[in-house]
Amino acid sequence: MAGLDAAGEARHAPRPKLFLSYTRADIEQAGKLREILEARGFEVWWDQLLEGGVNYLPTTEAALEGADCVVVLWTRLSVDSSWVRDEAQRGRERGCLVPVTLDGTMSPLGFRQIQILDMSEWSGASDAPEIAKLVKAINGQVAASQGDNGKAAPTIAPGAGSPVAAASAHKGLSRRALMTAGAGVLGAGAVIAAWQQGLFDIGEGDGSLSMAVLRFANLTGGEDQVWFSDGLSNELRQALSRNPRLRVSAPTSSNASQGEDDFAVGLALGVTSILRGNVQQVDQTVRIYAELLEVDGGLVQWSESYDRDFSDVLAVQKEIAETVALSLVARIASDRAARSSVEQQDDVGGTENVRAFEAYLRGQSLYALGSGEEVKRSALDQFDAAIGFDPEYAAAHARRANTLAAIANTASDPAEVGRLFARSIEAAERAIEIAPDYAQGHLALGYVLNFGKIDRAGAYPHYKRAEELAPGDADTMRSIATFYAFGNQQALAMQMIERVLELDPLNALAFRSAGFVALFAGAFDQAIAYMEKALELNPSLANSFYAIGVARLSLGDLGGARAAFEAEAIDLFALPGLAITRRKLGDDAGANEAFTALLADYGDTGLYQQAQVLAQWGENERALEVLTRAFDAGDPGVLLTTNDPLLDPLRTEPGLDRLLLRLSS
Template sequence: MAGLDAADEARHSPRPKLFLSYTRADIDQAGNLRKILEANGFEVWWDQLLEGGVNYLPTTEAALEGADCVVVLWTERSVDSSWVRDEAQRGRERGCLVPVTLDGTMSPLGFRQIQLLDMSNWSGASDAPEITKLVNAINGQVAANAGESGMAAPKASPAPISSVSSAPAKEGVSRRALMTAGAGVLGAGAVFAAWQQGLFSSGDGDAFLSMAVLRFANLTGGEDQIWFSDGLSNELRQALSRNPRLRVSAPTSSNASDGDDDFAIGLALGVSSILRGNVQQVGETVRIYAELLEVDGGVVQWSESYDRNFSDVLGLQKEIAAAVALSLVARIASDRAARSSVEEQEGVGGTEDVRAYEAFLRGEALYALGPGEEIKRSALDQYDVAIGFDPQYAAAHARRANTLAAIANSASDPDEVGRLFDQSIEAARRAIEIAPDYAKGHLALGYVLNFGRMDRAGAYPHYKRAEELAPGDADTMRSVATFYSFGNQRALAMQMIERVVELDPLNALAFRSAGFVALFAGAFDQAIAYMEKALELNPSLANSFYAIGAAKLALGDDVGARDAFEAEAIDLFALPGLAIARRRLGDEAGASEAFSKLVSDYGDSGLYQQAQVLAQWGESERALAVLTRAFDKGDPGVLLTTNDPLLDPLRGEPGLDRLLLRLSS
């Protein structure tokens, strides 16, 4: 209790309270920085305040929990300190971390999605520009957290606070496929806006640069050759997105406006630079032209043409990615930092066998064609070919796992579903065994354990690892945020999904996922806004009207909810909503008709939806009995139980608590 009391007292301190995390090897710089921060109006806690005989752990923990902001000093020495990493992790979890590099060292994996303030050239003076930026960053973080907690903002410190703003930002379809597709108040708004406006700049402009990799033109001729040019641009995009100094738009948004002027696409994406090019194969020779251009003004920042043997294409891909990254990063960082950011981002999970690479790209092109089982099996064949050429090709194993899970989701025979998920787990584990730091391997295993085996506890460490390894990949972050939104990390999920829609602003699926994340976080107005944006991008997007209806039910707009459910194209989601909304509006006959149709058309495949209706009708005992059957049968809908607002009438029921324990066991 003493620790809690100390934390509560700290939160109500007259001055913003900072926790300074550092390693003892950097104590001189840390001590100087502490004095300067205190002179700027902050109360700074560091471990030199500990007196003899004081129990270190609870005292430190109380200070860490009570801090308005955690400032972590990264150096070549501190990144190896487990204490500093643990303190930084807690600051990150609480949403109050401001990371600083004192010597140009990058943040370790797991912290690179938070922009780094570069103080490697700091003279040590209290009036240096780096100090102003640090004070501004801390004030912005403190103000954002004060606003979220509902407390009064802390008193302004002598240094000015930068102005920031937070922009709001049935038949033939299997039950499991519908549920997994459907699962497919912005907590960090002020901080993210500050980040965008350069609060964390390193002295030569923004500390990161935004860019998009557009689809490379196919000059070879023939639609059957597009797979290679598309594959090359996607691989370049992935390589560049691993660089923490670059914010790279996601592939769906980058390709969403094909046919438009390239600069119009860049403006729509809100990026500062675009990479475009073309590819032509002439016999065994690959001819590639690539150019990097500023969106504002069209200035060519870098360009190069290459004629290489096809067998050299893998090395050429790395060469282009490195050249582009250096050209961009050198504008915002020292030459050393720019080269370090490139050297640290060597891809994992790849291959040196061009035949395996070619087969993999063919598989990717097939996988992207759509959800049909025949198409997915054709893609699976190509991934198997790739693995045949290179059994150590981790990316191919991970994609094989994804494809097997996708086929399982559309299968109806329980035995076949079980076999396919077993094979998917095996393939994902093989990918991780080959390349432990390959994010998509962990994501593949997390997905199949969660959706295929209902093993949330087993899936969690793999989603967490994927988050740490690929903080700049929108598709990965979208999946991780959705997973987190099912459990007790809803605030983190909201922060992550905001960045996803920033990276992927033209992708309807990104906004649909954001809508569900907001729905499960209880941010109902935001859920509606996200879903309306998703429908603006794709008016036929399944499940979007369902989420709007559920949010409107929670807001008490029963007429609006009914209208939304009537617009939902998938009966499995429309019918339960109609049964609830009609009952609320006094239409007993219509409500009974919708519920009866749900039971007759879907039977045990709709147990979770039946439980939603019964809970909302006030029939708690029946609802819990049906929900228990859904858990027993492995209904994937039960993954939503923790935060589903339609089950709120059951909160506090011992029967529900027992079921929730099964999700965490």
Template sequence: MDSGDNTAPGTHPLLFVSYSRKDLERARPVIDLLEGSGFEVWWDGRLEGGENYLQTTEAALENAACVVVLWSATSVASHWVRDEAQRGRERGCLVPLTIDGTMAPLGFRQFQLLDISGWDGRAESAEAARILVAVRARLGGEPGAPAIPAGQPPAPLPPAAPTAPSPALSRRTLVLGGIGLAAVGGGIGAWQTGLFGSPASAAISMVVLPFANETGDPDKKFFSDGLARELRTILSRNPRLKVAAPTSSSAIAGADDFEIGRKLGVGSILRGSVQRDTARVRVTAELVAVEGGLVRWAETYDRALEDVFAVQSEIAETVALSLVAEIATNREAAQAAAAQKDIGGTQSVAAYEAFLRGFALYDLGAGEETDRAALAQFDAAIALDARYAAAHAMRATMLSGIANAATDQAEVRALYDQATGAAEQAIALEPRLAQGHIALGFVLSNGQLNRRAALPHYQAAEKLAAGDADGLRAVATFYSYGTGQAAERERARQMIGEVLERDPLNARAFRSAGNIALFGRDYAAVIEHMERALALNPSLASAQFAIAIARLMQGDAAAALLAAKVERVPIFQLTARAIAHARLGDAAAADAAFARLVADYGDAGLYQQAQVQAQRAAPPVALALLEKAYAARDPGLLWTGNDPMLDPLRAEARFKDLLSRLGS
């Protein structure tokens, strides 16, 4: 609607001023300035006694030629102010000011925000002049206003090429997909006719940042974080999108969104916020270019809570189409978006919330207590929806994690048996669920030491999780264990390179890369990757142990001992110290470290004891320990095929037989 439609002949334009009542003292100078400059200003102080507040306010808001919003620490939390700003944005007549330096909330940052926090209220000041310039520019449509206000459709699209768009693309989707292209005149037509090209290997890079929790309840953070993670998972299935993996690294602490985007090397950011109560949810999302800050798309959804799944799908589809439009035809964009369909999910909000709580606990990774708490949430999700495949897969994952930490063999076997059943159920419900195959592969390899049976599931996961860095990392790690499988080891090296490209700020990714380099005997790369991992997360477990092994293999026992002493996992620290002290000729210290390893861990440390004995040139003792570990199904044996610490045993017939039984 043209702003002239809001002004009758001979009258002044109506300006609607939106603010928080708590900010009235700071709002009055703005109101006085506008009125003194000849504008008709509506603000809630003009309401007469007995008037219907809602009807009068809505009428003024709809008839205003310009909506002036005064953002502050108070008003950003006001639903009324946000709603009024939203309507101004939708109508393309929003002028945002900040009266205390507070940034506009997500969904409104595509508009230039005028900071008047230092204004003294004088009409002759520079700040007053800027306010009037901003208002008059919006009324007159002068340059500087956004060409396509977020939430308002762009100008009509140019005529389409003869090829009809895919039926999967609605008109609304095509319009949203054209954001950023329609303004260049003929852009859509050129895109459809292939002028820009659409190489099959082309991909658009992006990252989904954690959504802000604006519920006012810190305990609801799991929901906003979970929604962002689910969007990331969905978008990562799109072959035309290169979605950076999530990271909780200290490397991004204190960084703004654009700095994070640049560190991740992506072109676009999807960010947002979530408000909710027991019945309704409001999700605000915006897609922003890292360079230049252009808002490609922004929307706010106010829905019943049970509609959160539809909101999730709509955001993912719209984001994908608006990005893929840069490199693909309509039909290709639609086909790519179709790959994003939710897999293994649920339509039960209660089950979904339990799943998100479980995943938040899983992400903490704080030990057995949080693992068991996560398991309880996944169990709750399954109780609410027995066909929730993703919940079954995560249940299997948690059971395996708890089994890995257990020392009682009967409990370990029972936990792994339950994990097997849960993973098989996940795959039966949804064969395309990568996490189900990874969970079952893990049980078969770690719990049963049956690498041959696990291999098909990791191969399936590799195909199904092509865009998921965490999934690829799990597959790469499995491949790296195989000895005599040169193709798998090379694939592991390639895959971990892809993971690091997608996830360059994740300490765990660099740790996995370091271990893969260790199995490849590239000791310089081991140290480089592990030091990078520790720079990102100084408390990361087992990274110093890998550095100690690499230093030992390089012949630098003194440096190995230094690394061993700062390793956070006691069993690994004792193992490396026992070997390094022996290399340095300190037999007493070496024996003391080994004795403590045996005393503290017993049969739970059989593999580590074998590593020490192999390095002490005691092959018969080391082989006996490995046989005992095999009988106990010690998951440490997964390293056997490529562990450089066991190299002194490789010529032994008994060792070769063990490798054959392990399927390495």
């Protein structure tokens, strides 16, 4: 009887209201659509008297503001109509716009972040596929607009195999049916409440769903406020990436196509859902809007607006992450599995102090600029401020360690370098002491021990622990794969980097890392392919041509190797390659010229590169002498010694074995 009562309530619920925006020249097609949508259960408002240049009539404005969904019909004529643009603008502002193109015309600038429904091939039939897609899109917006106010979006009677029909064949509600049949667009509280009350009940499942967290728009105004909107979206991404049921695209790829259509970005990333939103801060009030959408079809799966005091921003962030995860995991897993997956999102290493969080986000924004010691020291000041607000903020200690190591890498005074690395180790150890299960703390300590102290043995357990703690974080896995590739775990490194590329397919740095992993695994053709992809994404990416040169040299392509080294922008890597290839091609004078330039320009900071050249020239004894000096000086280049193809002529030398023992001891 309960099901019958619900059906009766749906029949007598007010019909969802649509506002149809069009230009008078398209009235014939607009009229057909209105008739079809009315027949599908919508109340469609339109105005056949609209003329360009006339102010909004009160009735028109009331209809626009009261609509559950605004459907705009774009054509080559309507894009120039101030009426249509104004109405579409209001629909976009209210978050209830469904754009349609009747003749293939693109949405005008300012509206292209919303996927447009192409009806240019529509036959005019009421049962055409375009109509089904339109109804689906409208239902999604109606559900998002109405929330829990009692109205039900009209639905087409389900067929025998549809999720709704399947749900009705069982007692209660299946979670899959609830989330995919239109009832899935719930407010945050409704989703969490349904989950907690056990309304979702399907099998355990062992799958995962793919998604991307796009960069949240900054509506506060001014580039100096982007740190907060960017930081919020990055923190949400981090939380969701900890959910074992979700495959979350990495930040670089998710932000790679700013200005392009969001759905095009989703397609390029190969994900099924995108989370996007905007952030506005006015004094101490934060307004956050977030929505989760299907990439295929643009259906709104969930949306919510939050107006909170700034002190509540951490709670809002947690609520959004939990709700999004439940909205997605609900499709593939049981109540127990969903609960478990969301619990694994719980923040590790975080803070409850909003001022500490604010300083941390400012520091993250500065650190990401990646330009010069001064900026890095400004970032360090912010992380120090965060720790001042909350001394137990493990994430801030870990980022402090990263920043100190980055500053050390730019310093020239050996004593200062040593002090900076020592402080970096201290900060990373403090992060781990506070939060032993914080992956970034272990990664920070592993990095500084490996690159700062040339202590692979000491670094290994921390890289391994980070791998266990953050298997869904592409940036973390990229660092770990590179570390493994430098040692004796090339096969594992290759597996990991392939996973990284799945999560980060638009990141040139990810492909460059993959190129080096393949190079050190002896997969030279694959290394070239990865590096060429990296250069396609970023033509000025340093070291990429160098790696191509080494790979081509290893394959016996001397001319191709020389061309690659000539294209390398960083002389520290170009000059050794040129010295090697020119000598092998019979140009002794050119080879000596390149080697002399390497010595003059870099001196002892290029000891490792000198050893590479000498090994390839066949001067093994001299190469081992210089390589030993590089080890004694703590040259980070020596970390490549185990698998560097350029040192292969030394593999049978006992002296090399003794040096390799120093890396593993």
